[in-house]
Amino acid sequence: MSVTAYAPASTGNVSLGFDILGLALAPIDGSLLGDRVTVLNEANEFSLSLAGHFADKLPADPKENIVYDCFIGFKAAMLEQGKAIPNLAMQLEKNLPIGSGLGSSASSIVAALAVLNAYFDYPLDKETLLRLMGKLEGQISGSVHYDNVAPCYLGGLQLMVESEDKVSITLPCFDDWYWTICYSGASVSTAAARDILPKEFSTKTTIDFGRQLAVFVHALHTGDKALAASMMQDVIAEPHRKSLLKGFDDARAYAKSQGALAFGISGSGPTVFAVSENAEAAENIRAWLQANYTQNEFGFSHVCKIDNNGIAITEDK
Structure with a gap:
């Protein structure tokens, strides 16, 4: 029996929640915007085959792939429970x-750990698995953060709590909002995007950040769309990171001209997102971004809604 896990794309920060807000995304046309990992069968030694549009960007050696690290991490977690697991072909x-x-x-990590957990009949509970996902993500980005792995795994809009017993909580959101995303085709490393940020922020910026996040969460709970949208301005990262994104200001200007409620950088960039209240505006923004913001054949743009499901597991018997 083979088992497959699909883990959707996510946008971290959502402009106003640096490192503590994340949102899962699903294109409205039904196309896949996320990675899939499959456990094919048990094997004498670990193996990993690659597929997908961006497979050629990955190292050829399976042991240099994050999926192998996930297997090792999961295997260690099983040994802590006194259980040994066999090598797998994935x-x-x-x-x-x-x-x-x-x-x-995060998508590769979430899909890998979720499919391993499913294949071995769910020995790890959601919180334990989520913390392991954050640990593996930290190996890549240099610090443990959950703003991508949490929404990718759990779905919806997640607020990072990171208490002793809970990593994140699901916030209410507006399911009728459209999220237009556009990847330029360039690449911005998380480490480089963090290096460009100041090491310290002013008292004013800190107060603005706290106020916006508090008001935004209140607006979500009260259903006040206008108030929520008015808070979606990035005072932490965007003023510094937008210099890394060619054409950002023009893209924002066009989105706003089409009535976008908000426009910002998705995670560390270079993907940008726009929030709209109707499908026509969202599609107009998508088409413009595809024509003007993408830089090469790898760039793409989608109109999305919130993916409230997160990880999806399927079995092939």
Whole structure:
């Protein structure tokens, strides 16, 4: 029996929630915007085959792939329970570009750990698995953060709590909002995007950040769309990171001209997102971004809704 896990793309920060807000995405046309990992069968030694549009961007050696690290991490977690697991033959279908700001590494990690957990009949509970996902994500980005792995795994809009017993909580959101995303085709590493940020922020910026996040969460709970949208301005990262994104200001100007409620950088970039209240505006923005913001044949743009499901597991008997 083979088991497959699909893990959707996600946008971290959502402009106003640096490192503590994340949203899962699903294109409205039904196309896959996320990675898939399959456990094919048990084997004498670990193997990993690659597929998908961005497979050629990955190292050829399976042991240099994050999926192998996930297998080792999961195997260690099983040994802590006194259980040994066999080597496996696995496949990674890489549908998300690396360094895109769409939670590419998180998608592979979430899909890999979720499929391993499903294949071995769910020995790890959701919180334990989520913390392991964050740990593996930290190996790539240099610090443990959950703003991509949490929405990718759990779906919806997630607020990072990171208490002793809970990593994140699901916030209410507006299911009728359209999220237009566009990946330029360039690559921005999380480490480089973090290096460009100041090491310290002013008291004013800190107060603005806290106020916006508090008001935004209140607006979500009260259903006040206008108030929520008015808070979606990035005072932490965007003023510094937008210099890494060619054509950002023009893209924002066009989105706003089409009535976008908000416009910002998805995660570390270079992907950008626009929030609209109607499908026509969302599609107009998508088409313009595809024509003007993408830089090469790898760039793409989608109109999305919130993916409230997160990880999806399927079995082939």
